Amino acid sequence: MLRLFFSSFIAVTVLVCLVSAQSEPTAADGPIATLGFDEILVLPVGPKGWELTEKARALDGRRVQLTGHMVRELNPDPDLFLVAASPVTTYACESLAASDVPPNAVQVMLAPRPGLGVTWRPQQLTVIGRLELGHREERDGRVSHVRLVAEQVLAADTGEPVDLHLPLARRALGSTSRP
Amino acid sequence: MNLSSLVSHAGFASIVLAAASLSTSAAPTVTRLNPPSALFTFDDSNPPYISRFVTGQRFDLQATVQADARASITAAVFRINGWTVPGGVTITPIGGDRFSVTRRAVEANFPGVHKLTIEATQSDGAKVSDQGNFEVVAFKGGPRGRRAKNVIYLIGDGMGIAHRTAARLVMGNVQMGKAEDMLAMDSLPHTALISTASLNSIVTDSAPGAACYSTGNKSNNNQEGVFPDDTADKWDNPRVEHMGSYLARRMGKALGIVTTADVEDATPASFAVHTQDRGAGTGICDMYLDEAAANANLRVLMGGGRKWFLPQGTAGSGRIGSTTSSGADYVLPADVAAGWGVPTGAIDPTRDLIADFQAAGFYYAPDKATLDATPAGTKRVLGLFNTGNMDVALDKIAERRGGAAVGSVAAFPDQPMLEEMTKKALEVLNRERDGFVLMVEAASIDKQAHNMDTERWILETIEFDRTVQACIDFQKRNPDTLIVVTADHECAGVNIIGGTVVTDAELRTRAASGGGAAQLRSGVVGVYDAAGFPTYGVSSTDGYPTTLDTDKKILIGYAANGDRYEDWLTNPQPNVAGAARDVAGNFFIAGQAAGAGVSTAVHTGSDIPLSAGGRGASLFHGVMDNTDVFFRVLQAAAVGCDD
Numbered sequence A: 001m002l003r004l005f006f007s008s009f010i011a012v013t014v015l016v017c018l019v020s021a022q023s024e025p026t027a028a029d030g031p032i033a034t035l036g037f038d039e040i041l042v043l044p045v046g047p048k049g050w051e052l053t054e055k056a057r058a059l060d061g062r063r064v065q066l067t068g069h070m071v072r073e074l075n076p077d078p079d080l081f082l083v084a085a086s087p088v089t090t091y092a093c094e095s096l097a098a099s100d101v102p103p104n105a106v107q108v109m110l111a112p113r114p115g116l117g118v119t120w121r122p123q124q125l126t127v128i129g130r131l132e133l134g135h136r137e138e139r140d141g142r143v144s145h146v147r148l149v150a151e152q153v154l155a156a157d158t159g160e161p162v163d164l165h166l167p168l169a170r171r172a173l174g175s176t177s178r179p
Numbered sequence B: 001m002n003l004s005s006l007v008s009h010a011g012f013a014s015i016v017l018a019a020a021s022l023s024t025s026a027a028p029t030v031t032r033l034n035p036p037s038a039l040f041t042f043d044d045s046n047p048p049y050i051s052r053f054v055t056g057q058r059f060d061l062q063a064t065v066q067a068d069a070r071a072s073i074t075a076a077v078f079r080i081n082g083w084t085v086p087g088g089v090t091i092t093p094i095g096g097d098r099f100s101v102t103r104r105a106v107e108a109n110f111p112g113v114h115k116l117t118i119e120a121t122q123s124d125g126a127k128v129s130d131q132g133n134f135e136v137v138a139f140k141g142g143p144r145g146r147r148a149k150n151v152i153y154l155i156g157d158g159m160g161i162a163h164r165t166a167a168r169l170v171m172g173n174v175q176m177g178k179a180e181d182m183l184a185m186d187s188l189p190h191t192a193l194i195s196t197a198s199l200n201s202i203v204t205d206s207a208p209g210a211a212c213y214s215t216g217n218k219s220n221n222n223q224e225g226v227f228p229d230d231t232a233d234k235w236d237n238p239r240v241e242h243m244g245s246y247l248a249r250r251m252g253k254a255l256g257i258v259t260t261a262d263v264e265d266a267t268p269a270s271f272a273v274h275t276q277d278r279g280a281g282t283g284i285c286d287m288y289l290d291e292a293a294a295n296a297n298l299r300v301l302m303g304g305g306r307k308w309f310l311p312q313g314t315a316g317s318g319r320i321g322s323t324t325s326s327g328a329d330y331v332l333p334a335d336v337a338a339g340w341g342v343p344t345g346a347i348d349p350t351r352d353l354i355a356d357f358q359a360a361g362f363y364y365a366p367d368k369a370t371l372d373a374t375p376a377g378t379k380r381v382l383g384l385f386n387t388g389n390m391d392v393a394l395d396k397i398a399e400r401r402g403g404a405a406v407g408s409v410a411a412f413p414d415q416p417m418l419e420e421m422t423k424k425a426l427e428v429l430n431r432e433r434d435g436f437v438l439m440v441e442a443a444s445i446d447k448q449a450h451n452m453d454t455e456r457w458i459l460e461t462i463e464f465d466r467t468v469q470a471c472i473d474f475q476k477r478n479p480d481t482l483i484v485v486t487a488d489h490e491c492a493g494v495n496i497i498g499g500t501v502v503t504d505a506e507l508r509t510r511a512a513s514g515g516g517a518a519q520l521r522s523g524v525v526g527v528y529d530a531a532g533f534p535t536y537g538v539s540s541t542d543g544y545p546t547t548l549d550t551d552k553k554i555l556i557g558y559a560a561n562g563d564r565y566e567d568w569l570t571n572p573q574p575n576v577a578g579a580a581r582d583v584a585g586n587f588f589i590a591g592q593a594a595g596a597g598v599s600t601a602v603h604t605g606s607d608i609p610l611s612a613g614g615r616g617a618s619l620f621h622g623v624m625d626n627t628d629v630f631f632r633v634l635q636a637a638a639v640g641c642d643d
Helices: A002-014 A054-058 B010-019 B038-041 B159-171 B208-214 B243-251 B281-295 B334-340 B354-358 B369-373 B393-400 B416-429 B444-450 B453-475 B504-511 B624-639
Strands: A063-070 A080-083 A106-109 A125-137 A143-155 B031-032 B058-067 B072-081 B092-094 B098-107 B112-122 B128-134 B150-156 B192-195 B254-262 B298-304 B363-367 B381-384 B436-442 B481-486 B494-500 B554-558 B609-612 B623-625
Touching: A054 A125, A063 A143, A063 B192, A063 B298, A106 A125, A143 B623, B031 B112, B031 B128, B031 B281, B038 B128, B058 B072, B058 B112, B072 B098, B092 B494, B098 B112, B150 B208, B150 B453, B150 B554, B150 B624, B159 B453, B159 B554, B159 B609, B192 B624, B208 B436, B208 B624, B243 B254, B243 B281, B243 B436, B243 B624, B254 B281, B254 B554, B281 B298, B281 B354, B281 B481, B298 B416, B354 B363, B354 B381, B363 B369, B363 B436, B381 B416, B416 B436, B416 B453, B444 B453, B453 B481, B453 B609, B481 B624, B623 B624
Parallel strands: A106 A143, B150 B436, B150 B481, B192 B623, B254 B298, B254 B436, B298 B381, B363 B381
Antiparallel strands: A063 A080, A063 A125, A080 A106, A125 A143, B031 B058, B058 B098, B072 B112, B092 B098, B112 B128, B192 B609, B481 B609, B494 B554
């Protein structure tokens, strides 16, 4: 935890930030609470809809950090991605309409970077941002109920900023190990 | 509208005369004519005929006419064999001086090949005409044959020959070249190979791959129960009547749909819905109630996809307040609603679709316990066991055995197995006096093959086979039942390349070594003699394999692969991207499918197996086009057969 805060501080001070249009988090923005994927929904789900936990509802509008994996999508949105507890993939032709994405996946919203789309990363990420609850429908039809308006995306293991709008290096997919 | 008095062989003469009398040099042009035909597209009047129907099956006529600049199409008429199709056509401007001309819900009642002509008149009086054709299929035999009262379609989505073989190798205890036990689907007496190309590609997706079984016709990828047109509207395409509606209207049969996917997914929707967008979940699920329950006697709908049924404002709802985006709702053009006798629909994201189903008499089951408690005598059931796709057999069985809840099992811990849903569906549908059509889909054979998750699709295939056995048991008690077991396409280019030559313990050591191909290919992959005969244990409690990580397990290769690391072991988590799992072994296999296919394996154009049993099963043999299956089923159900 301390390491993460330190890394975040370094990330801000050196301004290697993934979102050029976003302001740096400051002390005035308030403390950062940690939210786990198992702390978002009341489990098991009841006979109808989901129920958000007391903790999630209490953090609505506040700054939180969440550590998980990018969902790998067949048709990713340029400025949105999903983060889940494991690095799941959704291959459906119809985007997320019928998917295996777990219900507690969180939609992360990045500031737009014209001409650049989000590129999937295999490693674990920590997203810091403002938690936003409630129904939201995007232009492409994806619906979210739990979102993070991202301030920073960091590599979970090193704490270094990750610019998801830059292409993924080929070696990250293992090309150096091919025979 | 009945065209029985219009469609006749005598009409051929008049159509020739009519065509000859028309100018073919008019400036406007016909750029599309539906139903699709090689006569229109290639000026080829020879078989095979692209569009075929059974007697009385409804379908739309549609043409796209390109007018001169700033001109419009003011009148149009369709003729079949030279006879004018009565009733008004609808002419809709669709941009670029193009006009869509439609005549909804016609039917033709005389077997044979019929010529379809469109004649259109431009605002300046210029005329254009063009021709296509379609066939009304003549059934062999006659009404004296015995009919199949009930039809059970079992679709292993993505299930090619090798998926079946792999399941048999795990469950059949193959030794000295022979399986001790064959699969249930292996026991069905009649076999065919099915070609699967769609209207626009040698490689189909699940929408046209399944819709052909319900309509008898090809459509483009992503389309369900429609022909392609030239508009962006998801809901205005020329429709083809589904088997469920046809048999409900003419014989009073009921329809059931059971899947392990989200119920909006391509295969289930392809048996009841009409749209060019397989992802339009809000509208698709509304149509199940608004159209299928009303007009096709839909009595059972089970699977995942609860999100489409929850009103917007409820956490977990996926309902969309738009007709254009992914997941869209439906609003039909007036001519579609009037022609087919269905509601226009509405953008209603706050609709409580579960409540509406309940108001229509459906018993609602959100989990297995509630499904098991279905009151005696219930005749309508809606089961929604997950907000998205249901979890897969491997993870549901692991949780039932006391293992960790992975995927969304923790959120939905009481999801039924496919055979449990199917048994309940059969129990409910068997109360229908006039019989039923039941479509059962094992959706995640395909989904897990896409993700090259070998152990998960093998268990999905085993779950599917147990479902086939449940249907065979039903058929024994109800011999006037036809069982058709097939797929919609092959997925991932699956094949059995051999077996490991090491123990599970050694494989785990190698998988943790980071040694790449030197550790996980060399010294592990046994081919030919070295593959031997892997053996698996089966639980006497639940009937599923005790583990798929045995010593010397079978190995699967993927000819249509995406990028993945491979360590040959069961992945602890489902649906993890192939490039993000098994990384400790450092054995990377680059995908060969282009573009998005790098992230997952893709469908292939290989033929798929079909097995049939029960009343009418002898109609299935040889190599058949996928649309042929529809006509053989209709022969068995509506006309009769000798077996």
